Amino acid sequence: xxxxxxxxxxxxxxxxxxxxxxxxxxxxxxxxxxxxxxxxxxxxxxxxxxxxxxxxxxxxxxxxxxxxxxxxxxxxxxxxxxxxxxxxxxxxxxxxxxxxxxxxxxxxxxxxxxxxxxxxxxxxxxxxxxxxxxxxxxxxxxxxxxxxxxxxxxxxxxxxxxxxxxxxxxxxxxxxxxxxxxxxxxxxxxxxxxxxxxxxxxxxxxxxxxxxxxxxxxxxxxxxxxxxxxx
Amino acid sequence: xxxxxxxxxxxxxxxxxxxxxxxxxxxxxxxxxxxxxxxxxxxxxxxxxxxxxxxxxxxxxxxxxxxxxxxxxxxxxxxxxxxxxxxxxxxxxxxxxxxxxxxxxxxxxxxxxxxxxxxxxxxxxxxxxxxxxxxxxxxxxxxxxxxxxxxxxxxxxxxxxxxxxxxxxxxxxxxxxxxxxxxxxxxxxxxxxxxxxxxxxxxxxxxxxxxxxxxxxxxxxxxxxxxxxxxxxxxxxxxxxxxxxxxxxxxxxxxxxxxxxxxxxxxxxxxxxxxxxxxxxxxxxxxxxxxxxxxxxxxxxxxxxxxxxxxxxxxxxxxxxxxxxxxxxxxxxxxxxxxxxxxxxxxxxxxxxxxxxxxxxxxxxxxxxxxxxxxxxxxxxxxxxxxxxxxxxxxxxxxxxxxxxxxxxxxxxxxxxxxxxxxxxxxxxxxxxxxxxxxxxxxxx
Numbered sequence: 001x002x003x004x005x006x007x008x009x010x011x012x013x014x015x016x017x018x019x020x021x022x023x024x025x026x027x028x029x030x031x032x033x034x035x036x037x038x039x040x041x042x043x044x045x046x047x048x049x050x051x052x053x054x055x056x057x058x059x060x061x062x063x064x065x066x067x068x069x070x071x072x073x074x075x076x077x078x079x080x081x082x083x084x085x086x087x088x089x090x091x092x093x094x095x096x097x098x099x100x101x102x103x104x105x106x107x108x109x110x111x112x113x114x115x116x117x118x119x120x121x122x123x124x125x126x127x128x129x130x131x132x133x134x135x136x137x138x139x140x141x142x143x144x145x146x147x148x149x150x151x152x153x154x155x156x157x158x159x160x161x162x163x164x165x166x167x168x169x170x171x172x173x174x175x176x177x178x179x180x181x182x183x184x185x186x187x188x189x190x191x192x193x194x195x196x197x198x199x200x201x202x203x204x205x206x207x208x209x210x211x212x213x214x215x216x217x218x219x220x221x222x223x224x225x226x227x228x229x230x231x
Numbered sequence: 232x233x234x235x236x237x238x239x240x241x242x243x244x245x246x247x248x249x250x251x252x253x254x255x256x257x258x259x260x261x262x263x264x265x266x267x268x269x270x271x272x273x274x275x276x277x278x279x280x281x282x283x284x285x286x287x288x289x290x291x292x293x294x295x296x297x298x299x300x301x302x303x304x305x306x307x308x309x310x311x312x313x314x315x316x317x318x319x320x321x322x323x324x325x326x327x328x329x330x331x332x333x334x335x336x337x338x339x340x341x342x343x344x345x346x347x348x349x350x351x352x353x354x355x356x357x358x359x360x361x362x363x364x365x366x367x368x369x370x371x372x373x374x375x376x377x378x379x380x381x382x383x384x385x386x387x388x389x390x391x392x393x394x395x396x397x398x399x400x401x402x403x404x405x406x407x408x409x410x411x412x413x414x415x416x417x418x419x420x421x422x423x424x425x426x427x428x429x430x431x432x433x434x435x436x437x438x439x440x441x442x443x444x445x446x447x448x449x450x451x452x453x454x455x456x457x458x459x460x461x462x463x464x465x466x467x468x469x470x471x472x473x474x475x476x477x478x479x480x481x482x483x484x485x486x487x488x489x490x491x492x493x494x495x496x497x498x499x500x501x502x503x504x505x506x507x508x509x510x511x512x513x514x515x516x517x518x519x520x521x522x523x524x525x526x527x528x529x530x531x532x533x534x535x536x537x538x539x540x541x542x543x544x545x546x547x548x549x550x551x552x553x554x555x556x557x558x559x560x561x562x563x564x565x566x567x568x569x570x571x572x573x574x575x576x577x578x579x580x581x582x583x584x585x586x587x588x589x590x591x592x593x594x595x596x597x598x599x600x601x602x603x604x605x606x607x608x609x610x611x612x613x614x615x616x617x618x619x620x621x622x623x624x625x626x627x628x629x630x631x632x633x634x635x636x637x638x639x640x641x642x643x644x645x646x647x648x649x650x651x652x653x654x655x656x657x658x659x660x661x662x663x664x665x666x667x668x669x670x671x672x673x674x675x676x
Contacts (some may be wrong), residue, residue, distance in 0.1 A: 048489030048519035127525035211594030226469035
């Protein structure tokens with residue numbers, strides 16, 4: 001019964017939305033379903049938030065390794081929650097000046113805005129910036145010419161890297177005959193990106209599209225129920 | 232009489248003064264207005280719920296984009312068309328409803344930029360009948376004369392969206408193939424599926440973690456439960472959790488969405504139960520971190536560096552965080568298996584992980600791992616669907632290559648390719664459209 005009810009809902013909703021996609025009158029039902037899901041997901045935030053606090057409080061009380069980080073997490077959680085709920089630093093909107101809570105949560109100068117602009121954005125940017133170093137280390141390993149495929153990858157990557165910089169033009173300036181201009185790294189880069197790269201990406205995309213349909217069908221037909229848990 | 236003459240004289244002076252003032256700002260009174268557009272046609276917009284009207288017209292002679300306006304360069308810039316104004320009046324009301332006062336007079340419904348030859352009025356309502364008119368507006372704001380559509384139009388609803396006819400056909404073929412092979416598997420027919428190295432490595436990874444006494448980290452991506460990649464990741468998690476339960480290994484599942492956490496808990500609990508180890512199930516190991524992408528990455532990589540899991544499995548939808556996760560896993564020496572349907576993240580996983588399930592392999596994983604004949608039947612259907620796609624692609628490549636070698640512009644082969652591109656892969660429906668129809672559809676998709 002615990003699996004039957006969600007499975008029935010999934011099957012009915014799935015097939016209805018599938019057919020609705022082809023009926024002009026019902027075409028926006030999918031959008032409506034997404035809106036319902038968004039409401040559900042907001043409700044589920046309580047579940048996630050509760051779980052987060054519970055685990056970190058347990059970690060702090062047991063003084064497990066790294067409990068200091070948990071303390072920071074809990075303090076920040078409640079700090080942002082209080083600032084957000086009390087709408088600190090937010091002025092009522094011009095439309096409803098008598099209602100203290102009518103202001104926009106991310107209004108410039110508000111507490112929530114300050115946290116977002118001066119804490120969330122720089123921290124997110126820092127994590128994102130680390131990608132540059134990770135790309136370098138991953139590329140170093142991937143481009144080692146261990147076999148024929150890796151050598152091909154190395155040569156292709158070298159051409160594309162140079163072709164995307166001024167070096168790709170500068171290296172061939174002045175000495176390459178007109179009939180051989182296609183050999184310039186910048187021209188080769190365009191060819192590599194437009195032909196083999198596009199072909200490969202499209203092949204993967206077609207495979208993904210078919211995989212999505214097959215997986216959806218397995219779920220809709222009730223053949224794959226592993227995501228539903230136990231009976 | 233004298234008094235009457237004085238009045239008339241006063242009116243004439245007043246009019247000439249008004250015109251004088253207007254003439255300074257506009258040239259309306261001097262008759263300098265652009266030529267009107269022509270041939271306005273209003274028809275029901277196809278493949279909709281009867282809530283739109285499609286309008287087409289021929290450009291004004293003062294429109295710089297009009298190919299007939301050969302003298303465009305010498306046209307007075309003030310007279311050049313800046314936009315087209317479209318107005319509507321209600322001709323007949325829906326049954327049982329009266330026309331409001333506002334709808335009994337012409338009122339503007341839209342404005343199109345110079346050069347536009349079509350527009351779709353999406354403010355129309357099903358069951359009402361409308362008349363339309365159009366005028367050109369020049370750079371000074373002067374209107375041309377109105378050009379009115381000959382016939383009134385009544386938007387109607389279509390039951391089936393014909394522009395998606397080929398999508399429906401492909402879907403029926405593909406679903407039919409999957410259903411056929413599922414049915415074949417159900418009847419006991421043995422189906423062969425090639426081995427997927429990345430999936431065979433999952434058992435090896437869990438076994439290694441057990442031997443080393445370290446946990447297995449499973450990340451289901453950063454998308455929510457309504458995404459198919461998350462569902463596919465959950466089905467792989469079911470298998471990994473069962474193997475971990477059988478081997479006695481610990482599994483750690485941090486999630487980026489609350490609903491995914493709830494679903495993952497159900498899945499892992501069911502796996503532990505199926506493996507006969509319900510007491511070993513620890514719900515707190517499947518926990519929520521945060522919805523923020525990079526905060527989630529920071530949390531997971533922090534865990535990886537502290538706990539050093541022996542195996543890291545990434546199955547789901549990933550974005551820029553893929554490489555940070557995989558490189559951290561590489562740094563701690565974990566055996567790593569990844570699977571995603573994000574083409575832009577695949578190179579990162581390929582570079583940093585030991586095994587990667589590329590696109591469709593990821594979706595095949597749950598069926599492959601389950602060993603259930605019904606699910607494997609769906610994989611066979613997927614393969615045949617791929618075969619049909621390849622045939623369509625080869626025909627298209629052949630036609631395009633032939634046309635480019637011959638340089639033909641008309642003929643059966645050109646029409647065939649146009650049909651494949653416009654109808655089978657596009658939105659032209661079942662029947663081949665003329666060049667003019669295609670041009671118009673392209674103007675206002």
